[in-house]
Amino acid sequence: MDPPNRLIYREMRKQHLIYLLAAALISVIPACKKTPKYKALIITGQSEYNWKISSESAKQILDLTGLFKTDIIISPEKGEDMSSFTPAFADYDLVVSNYFGDPLNEGTVSALTEYVKGGGGLVIYNSLSDRVTASSETVSVTKRHDFEIRNAITDHPVTEGLPLRWVHQADLILNGIELAGEGPQVLATAYSDTAYSGSGRREPVMIAWNLGKGRIFATMIGTPDDIENNALHCAGFIVTLQRGAEWAASGTVTQDVPSDFPTAAGPVLRPDFTEITSDEVFENIGDYDISKSTKYFTCMQNMIRKAEGDAETLLDIEKKMVKVLEDDETATEAKKLLLRELSWMGSEYCLPAIEALSSVQELADDVDFALNRLR
């Protein structure tokens, strides 16, 4: 481990003690949150990693859910007076700690403690500052690489319904984290490969912690690299952060499992953090080129699955498919795929459009395929 990292870990241990203290002081003041919309506060600054990128990204990611309105508060710079850094935690439903640096002043620690006492939600994210759950003095970090994450608990609100195994891109794994007591639950782990300076063991990458009336969700992934920051654009990181945040703020998760969550087959990136919408699917599917991307087509298949046979929803999807099928500019490969899908889920509605293609030589097999099933 290089010297700056060692310094970080020493500092992290101090922070870890602060959070443990906060956790220990939790009492039974109930949280009364009835509003569907939550206010979130990201505290950030001083991190070795690019906290500007990670905080802005986290704000975007949270606000995209429509559940959060997120503010960011930045700490004084390293070495400056920390006494004036007194975020108003009590004004928020969720605090996201994306801060790592000089110790917070006592008043702030106390306020955060009170906040958690009252049942507030806390997300510990990124910048390797999330030592809240760590009690080991021998923490290290792997080299950056792609790795597979496995959800260890599948009936927790954060992970329920998600793929069990999914590939995360270009990130670090923390080695040697030990959980503080029985409370924290490891939601997901990753194998820390010795080939990347790993521990050779499975290490936690997501942790959930019910503390009295409060909840803490810690995610160890999503560390910026100042290159492409793909770790932050991984759909798996984004979605688990969104779900973890909602759970921490409310104790439940109302967000649907998205159609683009990564799987064991490979990573999925969201360039602008957003899930592909139905409109985007049908705007782009006509340009289908398997050598570039299959995501719009697979998202469409997921939309069909999600309809669960509902005739009205399926007809709506079918109409959009037919519109693309009838478009002269639609690629032949796209038409082939649409015909294959319509062959089983289509209704009488699509028949004229399919029959109209029967004279197109290069679609002859595919038209046959579709009509064979539909008629």
Next chain:
Amino acid sequence: MKQKTTRRIFIRRSAAAAAGAFIIPNIIPASALGMGGKLPPGDRIVMGAIGTGSQGMSNMRDFLDLKKAVQFVAVCDVDSKHLAGAKQTVDAANKNSDCRTYGDFREFLEKEKLDAVSIALPDHWHGIIYTEAVNKKLNVYGEKPICRTINDGKTIVAAVKKNNIIWQTGSWQRSQPHFRRGAELVINGRIGKVKYIEVGLPDGGRGIGTPPVQEVPPELNWEMWLGPAPKVPYRGVSHWDWRWILDYSGGQLTDWAGHHIDIANWGAGLEYTGPAEISGTGVYPTEGLYNVPVEYDFLCKYADGIEMRVANASRLKHGMGTTWHGDLGWIHTDRGNILTASDPKILDEVIGENEIHLYRSDNHWQNFVDSVRTGTPAIAPIEPAYRAISVGLLGEIAMTTGQTIHWDPVTETIAGNERASRLLSRPYRKPWTLPTV
């Protein structure tokens, strides 16, 4: 030691002497001698092989290991390199260079007069080639899963029944003592009445993206490899890896259904029926050429109240294999000689004389040979194979549609769901059609 010259030894010696002055005629198939499908013990069974890739060659070696019980005389493959390798193996075994080779199964089936054929092909070819071979009244050793669709499966089953041939499915776990023991304990009520079964099959793995279109290697007849499947350009994916593409396979789920679901059915007495209700979810890759589910988890409810959960192993407590849960305990079995129970004493239970004794075979390939010789059914006949893969295929339909599927295992139809019913078959690309029985 003085050795009696048996017919078998005589043939072997004769074959060895074939390079010499006299040449014995090739083995005449027993069926050609008008023996009604039965062979005198000691006679070798004349076989051919269609599909000589990794699994086909593995099966051939297992047959050749049976100390001259069979003689291969012809092989067929759409890959000339595979074909040459297979011929080499056969010729080495026969100590001659007579093995005939074919690139087209139609010519193979037309010209060859055989007792039996070993078939190991990508699933999308099973419907046509299994049915054609059975229609030729050949005894068949056929790889699982026996079909890519329920409709293909129904046709194959009908053909086997009509032609009254010996069928052995490549579900070789049936011929391993610990699987049979587990199933036998369960079917004899040693865990009470079976209520719930868990079947763990492999998780899916990493994709490869989409490789670029490539020139078809000269040894591969790509058009024939695709056959009834949709025409697509060659991207370097054919042998073995066909199982990650839905046009040819259903992935690990359908690849393994013929093993652990088959064993589950064997023990629970579900070999000749199917579930009434199937529901569940799959996880599909977002990107790339490989599009089979990498995770799957579905529940089958049977008319008598038994429930069977089929899932990728990571989702299940016992992981891979079959676990039967009865009202008195559970039994788990898997490869690697694994047989465990909720109470180890269950495994010491003796099965009484008047109880159910499951068919015993200690060598899957020998069992086929013996069955062909005696004209009695093999340990893995066609219908249980069809019922095992049906579970996987119905699960696939439930996952594809996102719906609960209502299946009638007697009429073999889906009730009240036109869309799901369409998925019971896959249209064939011209000029291919599913043969009539």
